[in-house]
Amino acid sequence: MxxxxxxxxxxxxxxxxxxxxxxxxxxxxxxxxxxxxxxxxxxxxxxxxxxxxxxxxxxxETKEDILKAHIRHLFQGWLKEWKSKPDLPMDKLVYQVFSHFEENRAFYSLVNRRGLIYLLKDILLDLCGFDPEQDVVSAYSSAYAAFFLYGWVEVWFRRGMRETAHELAGYLKAGQTV
Structure with a gap:
C-alpha cells in the first residue's frame, strides 16, 4: 500500500x-x-x-458584528491602559476617549457617514463598567457615564469632529456645554 x-x-x-x-x-x-x-x-x-x-x-452573525469587533480591537490597547487607572476623573476619561476617536478619525468618520454610530453604545457601556447585575447605584451610575459619553460622541460626530479632545475635556471640567 x-x-x-x-x-x-x-x-x-x-x-x-x-x-x-x-x-x-x-x-x-x-x-x-x-x-x-x-x-x-x-x-x-x-x-x-x-x-x-x-x-x-x-x-x-451580521455585517455590523464585523464593525463591532473592529471597534473593540481599536479600543483594546487604550482599554488596558485605562483599566490600570480605574479612578481616572471624568474629564481625563473624556479626553482619552476623544483622543482615541481623533487617532482613528478616518474609520469613525466612515462609521458616522453610514449611520452606524449606534454600534459604539455597547462598547461604551462595557467601557464604563455597566452590568445589569450590579447593585442599583453602580448600575445606574455606570449607565449614566456611558450614555453621557455616547451623547457627546454622537453630537461631536454630527458636528464634524470640530472640537479637539482637549477642548471637550475642558468643557466638561469647567462645567460648560458645547
Whole structure:
C-alpha cells in the first residue's frame, strides 16, 4: 500500500482565522466607503475578502458584528491602559476617549457617514463598567457615564469632529456645554 504525504496547511487555525477576520474587516471597510451597509451582500463581502460564506458565518452573525469587533480591537490597547487607572476623573476619561476617536478619525468618520454610530453604545457601556447585575447605584451610575459619553460622541460626530479632545475635556471640567 502506497502512503501519501500529508497535506498540512502552513497556517495554524488561529492564523487562518485571523486572516479571515482581517480580510472581512478590510473588505467591509472598502465596500462601506462606496455604499451603505444595507446594500452590501454577504456574498459580495466574502468575494472581495477572498473567503467563503462559511468563514463569515463561523465568525459573525451580521455585517455590523464585523464593525463591532473592529471597534473593540481599536479600543483594546487604550482599554488596558485605562483599566490600570480605574479612578481616572471624568474629564481625563473624556479626553482619552476623544483622543482615541481623533487617532482613528478616518474609520469613525466612515462609521458616522453610514449611520452606524449606534454600534459604539455597547462598547461604551462595557467601557464604563455597566452590568445589569450590579447593585442599583453602580448600575445606574455606570449607565449614566456611558450614555453621557455616547451623547457627546454622537453630537461631536454630527458636528464634524470640530472640537479637539482637549477642548471637550475642558468643557466638561469647567462645567460648560458645547
Amino acid at each position: 502506497e502512503q501519501k504525504a500529508k497535506s498540512v496547511s502552513p497556517f495554524s487555525n488561529e492564523s487562518r482565522n485571523n486572516y479571515v477576520l482581517e480580510h472581512l474587516t478590510d473588505s467591509l471597510l472598502t465596500l462601506l466607503a462606496q455604499k451603505p451597509i444595507a446594500e452590501i451582500s454577504i456574498s459580495e463581502l466574502c468575494d472581495l475578502a477572498g473567503v467563503g460564506r462559511t468563514s463569515f458565518y463561523r465568525n459573525f
